[in-house]
Structure formats: structure tokens, C-alpha cells
Amino acid sequence: MTNCEWYAKKFSAGDMTGEGSQKILGRPAVHPVELMVRETTQNSWDARLAQRAPGYRVDYRRLSDAQRRVIIERVLTAAAPGVDYRSLLEINPWVFEIVDWNTKGLGGPTRADQQPPAGQPTDFIDFVLKMGAQRDTELGGGSYGFGKTASYVMSRCDTILIWTRCRVLGKVQDRFIASALGNEFSIGKSAYTGRQWWGRVEDDRPEPIVGEAAKALGEATFRHRYGGSQTGTAIMVLAADHPHDADWTPDAVGRQLRDAILWNLWPKMVPDATGRPTMDLQAVLDGEPLDIPDPREHPVLQGFSTALTAVRETQAGRNHNEINTEVVEIRQQRPKRLTGHMAIHRWPSLGDHAVEEGRPGFPTASVALMRHEAELLVRFIDHPPLPGAWQWAGVFKPVSDCDDAFTDAEPPSHDDWVPANVEDKTHRSIVKVSLREINKDVPKAILNPASTTAAPVGTAQLATALADLAAPMGFGPSANKPSSRTTGKRSGRQPKVSIGRVVRGDAQGGRVQFAVELLAEVATIARLDVKVSIDGGSEEPEPGTVILRSMSGNEIEPEIDIPSTGTWVTIDTESALAIEAKAVAVVNP
Numbered sequence: 001m002t003n004c005e006w007y008a009k010k011f012s013a014g015d016m017t018g019e020g021s022q023k024i025l026g027r028p029a030v031h032p033v034e035l036m037v038r039e040t041t042q043n044s045w046d047a048r049l050a051q052r053a054p055g056y057r058v059d060y061r062r063l064s065d066a067q068r069r070v071i072i073e074r075v076l077t078a079a080a081p082g083v084d085y086r087s088l089l090e091i092n093p094w095v096f097e098i099v100d101w102n103t104k105g106l107g108g109p110t111r112a113d114q115q116p117p118a119g120q121p122t123d124f125i126d127f128v129l130k131m132g133a134q135r136d137t138e139l140g141g142g143s144y145g146f147g148k149t150a151s152y153v154m155s156r157c158d159t160i161l162i163w164t165r166c167r168v169l170g171k172v173q174d175r176f177i178a179s180a181l182g183n184e185f186s187i188g189k190s191a192y193t194g195r196q197w198w199g200r201v202e203d204d205r206p207e208p209i210v211g212e213a214a215k216a217l218g219e220a221t222f223r224h225r226y227g228g229s230q231t232g233t234a235i236m237v238l239a240a241d242h243p244h245d246a247d248w249t250p251d252a253v254g255r256q257l258r259d260a261i262l263w264n265l266w267p268k269m270v271p272d273a274t275g276r277p278t279m280d281l282q283a284v285l286d287g288e289p290l291d292i293p294d295p296r297e298h299p300v301l302q303g304f305s306t307a308l309t310a311v312r313e314t315q316a317g318r319n320h321n322e323i324n325t326e327v328v329e330i331r332q333q334r335p336k337r338l339t340g341h342m343a344i345h346r347w348p349s350l351g352d353h354a355v356e357e358g359r360p361g362f363p364t365a366s367v368a369l370m371r372h373e374a375e376l377l378v379r380f381i382d383h384p385p386l387p388g389a390w391q392w393a394g395v396f397k398p399v400s401d402c403d404d405a406f407t408d409a410e411p412p413s414h415d416d417w418v419p420a421n422v423e424d425k426t427h428r429s430i431v432k433v434s435l436r437e438i439n440k441d442v443p444k445a446i447l448n449p450a451s452t453t454a455a456p457v458g459t460a461q462l463a464t465a466l467a468d469l470a471a472p473m474g475f476g477p478s479a480n481k482p483s484s485r486t487t488g489k490r491s492g493r494q495p496k497v498s499i500g501r502v503v504r505g506d507a508q509g510g511r512v513q514f515a516v517e518l519l520a521e522v523a524t525i526a527r528l529d530v531k532v533s534i535d536g537g538s539e540e541p542e543p544g545t546v547i548l549r550s551m552s553g554n555e556i557e558p559e560i561d562i563p564s565t566g567t568w569v570t571i572d573t574e575s576a577l578a579i580e581a582k583a584v585a586v587v588n589p
Contacts, residue, residue, distance in 0.1 A: 001070070001220065002213040004178065004198035006078035007206040011184075011191045032154055033253060035413065036096070037260040039150040040235065042376055042414065044100035045268075045279065047123070047233065052102040053276060055232075058261075059097045059223065059284035060240070060253045068092060070220045071238070075161065075178050075198055080185045088157045088239045094250070096154060096237035099224045102280075105166030105231040106175065110207050124208070128162060128177060128197075152181045156239040158194075162208075163218035164233040165226050172229050176214035177206070223287075254285035258292055263359060266295035267368075267375040270305045272312065278375065300364050303345045303393030307368075308375075310343035311397050315372075323500075323517075323566055326445045330396065332433045339405075339434045340398035342367065344445035348503045348515035348568055349391035363391035365446075367438060369417060370395070372403040379415055383442050389515065389570065392446045396438055405430040495524040497585045500566065512575040513549075518583055520562040525586040527559050530571060533578040546579060547572040559586060 030038070041056055048054040063071070068089050076085045108121040112129040116122050152158050159180040165172055178198035185192050197206035209217060219225065222234050242248040261281050268279035269292070283290040295301035306322050313320035314327045325345040332339055349363035360366040365385040369378040375397070386392060398406050405427035409417040417435065422428035500517035518526060530546050531538040548556050549570040560569060573579055 001074055001216050002209055003073075004075045004077055004176075004209065004217075005201045006076075007197045007199075007201045008080065008187075008192045009195040011193055030413075030415065031256060031260070032150075033256040034260040034264065036098075036150045036154050036237075037257065038264050038376070038414065040098050041265055041268075041279075041281075042374070043127070044103055044233075045374060045376065047100065047103035047105070049102050049104055049231075053279055054103050055099075055101040055280040055282070057097075057099050057224075057282035057284060058257055059099075059287070060094060060250065060257060061097060061223065061284070061286040062092045062094055063089070065092060067221050070217070071161070074217065075221070076159070077198065080180075080182055080192070080194070080196065081187065082185070083157065083182065085157060085159075085238075093239055094241035096151070096240045097223055097234065098151070098237070099222075099232065099234045101226070101230060101232040103232045105233055106162070106164040107166030107168060110175075111205065113205065123166070124164070124175065128179060128208075129206070149181070151235055151237050154237045154240050156242065158182045159238045161221060161236040161238065162233070163214065163222055163236075165231045167231060172231060173210055174212070174214035174218060175208040175210050176217045177208040250285060254283070254290055257283040257285070258290045259356075261292055262295065262298070262301070264377050266298075266301050266304065267308055267370060267377060269295050270308050273316065300360055300362060300393075303347055303364055303391065304368050304395055306345040306347075307343035307393055307395040308397075310345070311341050311395050314341050314343070315397065315399065328441045328445050330434050330437045330441070332430060332437075337402070337430070338399055339402045339430050339437075340372075340396055342394055342396040342438055342441060342445070344392055344394045344442065346386070346390055346392045346446060348570075349385075349389055360393070361385070364393050365391060367394035367396055367442065370397055371406055372398050372400050376414070378406075378410065378417060381438070383439075386446060389513075394442065394445070396434075398434070402430050402434075406434075495585050496521045497524065497526040497562065497583045499581065499583050510575055511572060514571045514573070515568055516571055516581065517566055517568050518560060518562050519566045520564065520585075523564045524562055525559055526562050527584045527586055528569065528571075528581060529558065529584055530573075530579055530581045533580050538580055541573075541577070541579070545574050545577060 037058060040058075044054055044056045072086055072089060079085055104121075104123070106124040106127050108124050109116045110124055112125040116125075151160050157180070159178065159182075161178045162176070164175050166175065167173070176199065180194070180196040182194040182196065184194045199209050200207040208214065218234065222236060224234050226232060261283055265279070265281055268281060269277050272278055281292065283292060296305045298305075306325060310320040310322045310325045310327050320327065320343075322343075322345060324347060325343055327341055327343045329338055330340045330342055331337065344367075360380050361382065363385045365383045366380040367383070368380055370376060371378070405422070405424075406417055408422045408424060408427050409419055409431045411418060411421065417431055419428050419432040419435070422431060497518065497520045500519045502517070503515040504512065516528070518528065520526065528548060530541065530548070532541045532545070548558055549572050550556050556569065560567065571579070571581065
């Protein structure tokens, strides 16, 4: 197996120290694990192959003894004075292994001191040798190189390994190199920046090990395997344990990984028009996969997922089919320009949900900002919640023609849009006006939810897993029995009424509430019949045991006006009861 050679960069005019390079991200208001996930995922997304959903996995794991020996004896063969990799990597240390696939890898030239041929990618030199190089991916996620910086921050020895597979002249090539962003140091009379590489040294410059030798080093140090002609990039963050931090435990890091993916990458988990998520996202703790909740079923993110789908459909030129969802055009007036779309979705907020610091509150009342094609979360803008038992979630995405303006407004950590940071006056105006219009249009959208026609979804039942928190409740299909209340002239066909979604609140004070969605093919009046289940049948509830309420909490009669877009009501019942409910259309006798 090939041994790596060490190269340390000497100071020259204009050089930045390795420590200074780490500070280029500023002080983002997120956990370091979350920052690492956000930044490395952006790089993986920008490297995606056409017509394929890229894969991304981060595994917090221990090195095996064999892997540790290869890294110490074959890779990190020398180091800056005062850096002892052998002690840092003793006794199977913890590392982050970050891998992507269905991506193009770090291709292109490996020399940063020569102008690359026109049209050639510069991914390797941008990611490995430069800092913060501008992305060359149209509608991409961010500046190449900052994701790498976030990885260095997680290492106690400021060092990462890079194994990439790319295509060179049509053939797959493995490349392997290690890199460090350490403190400046001196050897004799020479001063060094702290930037170091381990690979090959040619003509006083660092080069990667390539071919079978690179593949052998990659497979000897990484858990991941690339098969056949598969391309992609794997990064290992060395010494990623923090023994003096009592809160830094493997289980805690596993939760951070899972939450970082869920809260920052949920748009990538929402299926697009093809019915598939746009990225395959995985989190692993020492070889054991971690369960990442589906955002469409999450108590908070479900609303954002619905709003995102509505924006996607609108920007694709199609009508969306999301109930209780309004899509608003965000426009600039001088000059007249469509800058983006904001969707607002409303849904019941029964029950409770623990609010995490830095996350949207509950009841939810926030707008998620993201760029057009990348769909990587920038941040949430919080607003006042709605009164009563409703919550709302919004998503804003710029149109493709304005995406570059919002790119220019992002700091290196990609976690905000700051108009003052934009030099181009046109771009600065687009961002400034859009943010102002988003805040101005939120109240109108949440108070006037629109909807296109949605087909009735038929019978809905409570999930079995929730049965221990409340009495079971049955929901019957539409019934065709006439009622004594009339709706006008008798028609030959009775309107079809059905029960759609059901949201159950937590049991409190011996009672529980169910928010029930009533759907109708046309605007009509329906009766919601609620009975108590007993052995062998059902019976009318005792007075006060079952109460029908509007979503604002007021008690209502069982005969309910249902618009063509549907409506919601609340069933307030004693939690010890098992109840059944049916929606019955009201017609002339």
C-alpha cells in the first residue's frame, strides 16, 4: 500500500493562516454538527448527476484498529511541530464519515497554479486547494469549499481525509488526499500557514494519490465502498470526539445528526412530481441506521411539506391540490417583476409538541425560506400564531430568474438572506422587496386560505399506535339517509359527503379533542352524527359527554355548512369513551 507524502504551505504574500480559514464561516447560530450537515449536503447536492437523486450519508463511528494504523502509518506520515496524531487517534477514536453517491466526484485538474482548460470542471482544486471558490453549478446550493471548512471545525486535529471517484477522459479515477487547516508554525527560518496536505508532492506542490493506490487507501480507511463505475466523494473528519465535553456523547451526537437532517433537509425528503424524494438522506451511529421521521407526518413539518408541494406545483405551471393552502405571488413593483411564490397552509393544532430552541414554535406560525432549485433551508421567519385551534406554515421560493439575487444575499454559512451584503443594486432590491412583501402578505394569506378542488378521501381512522392516549374512535363513510333539514329544491342525486383527515389532541382533564375534516363534492349541509360504541352496537351519548365545536372552540350544532373546499370541526369527548362518527348529507325529505 502506498505511503502518503506530507506537504505544508509556506507563507507568501496575501496568504491566510489555516486558523483564519476556519474563521471564514463567522459565528453561525447553529450547533457545529448541524452546520457540518448543512454545508456538506449543499456540496453533495451541487455535485448531483443528471436524472438521479443524489445520496448522502453521515456516520458517526469508531475507527477500527486496522483503519487507525493505516491512517497513522500510511497517511499522516509527518505533521506540524506539536501535533501528535498518534495520541489523538489512540484507542479507536470517533470520526464522522460523510459520503455521497450518484454525484460526479471531485474531477478536473489537480493543479491550482495553472488556468484550467475552458469548459473543464474545477471541483478538485476548488474543494481541496482553494477556499470559498464560487460555485459553477447553475441554481446550485452554495460556494464550494465552505462545506469543507465546516468539517475541519469538527476535528480536534483540524484534519480530514478525502477519497473521491470521478471521471477523467471518460474513465473512472480514484483520488485520495488528506488535508489540515491548523495553526501557523515555523520550521527553522521558514514560516508556514498551517495548511497541510498528505498525498503526492510534485514540483513543490500537493497532488492526490490516484488510481488503484488511491482506491486501496480509501477502502482501508473508509467503511463505504464504491462499486463498479459509481462516482462520488467520501470525507472523514478525524478525532471528532470531545472527551472534555460532558454533553458530547455518541447518543447525543446521533440525535444531533438526525435532527440536523430532519430540520434542515426536510425539503429533500418531500416527494416531487415523480413521487420520489429529491435526495436519499441517511444518518448512522456506529453502523446502526438512525430513524429520520417523514416530514409529511411530523407535527410541525407536515404543514411546511404541504406548502412546499403547492409552491413546486405552482412554479411548474400546474394547479396544486392542497386543501387550506393559499399560494401568493411575491412581486416587485419598480420595475415590475415576479420574484417568487409563497404558499401558506393551515391545519388544526390540537395536542402539544415540545418546542426546540431555534425551531418553529407550536402552534406553528413560520415561513421557511429556501432557494429555487437547491431547496435547501435557509431559515424560518417566525410570525404571531393564529387564535383558536389553528396553526399555519409557509414556504417561500424565488423564481429561477431571481435565484442568483438570493444567493448573493447569503453569508458563508448560508443561513440568512441579508440585503445589505449584496453589492449589485438590482439584486439587493429584489431581496429587500421580497422579504418585505413576504411579511406583508402573511396576514392576508393565513386569514383567507384558498384551495383547489380535492377529491374526498373516504374513511379515516385513528392510528393504532395512538390508542393508548385516547379512546378509540371510528369514522364511517358517507351515509345517504335523509334528514329533516332542507337545503332547497330536491335534486335527483344526493351530494356526496365524507370524513377526511383526523387529528387527535392529547388527553387533558379526562377529555380529548379530535379535529375532523369534512369534505363534500359540492357546497352542501351535512350532519355529523356521533355515537358511543358499546358491545354489539352503538348508542346516543349522554348529555355533555360529547360536544361538537368549531375550530375556534365555540359549541356548534351537528348540522354543518360544508363549502366545496371542505371544513374542519372539533369533537370534544370524554377520553374514556369509544365513539363513532359519520357524515350524513342533509336533503329534503
